[in-house]
Amino acid sequence: MARIFRALSNPNRLRIYAEILKNEEARLDVGCGCHLADVVRSLRSLRIGSPTISHxxxxLVNAELITAExxxxxxxxxxxxxxxxxARAMFA
Structure with missing residues (x-):
């Protein structure tokens, strides 16, 4: 549980997670840098670079909140x- 809270304590990670949660999936274009193809338009206001998004x-993967394939x-x-x-059970 601590890993989950630690991962989601960062506002940028929380926003990325929320966008992936909303779409159930996101595609990360690793061929041309790091672009969350399905999600990046919603995250433009974060003003963070590709390496930071990758981090x-x-x-989020390390906290087992998402999987990446x-x-x-x-x-x-x-x-x-x-x-x-x-997480839903904890906040219900």
Whole structure:
């Protein structure tokens, strides 16, 4: 649980997680730098660079909030349903 709270305590990570949660999935274009193809338009106001987005995605994976799987030049990020359900139960 502490890892989840630590990961979501960063406002940028929380926003990235919320966007992935809303879409259930996001594609990270690793062939041309780091662009969350499905989510980046919603995150433009964060004004953070590609390496920082990659770092935040890694932190979310390490906290088991999302999974990441490489598909060609994309890294597909998906919500981890087990952790999502755990968080929902805590706040219900």
């Amino acid at each position: 935040h995605v890694r932190e 490489r598909q060609g030049k994309f890294l597909v990020c998906r919500i981890n349903p087990r952790t999502r359900d755990l």
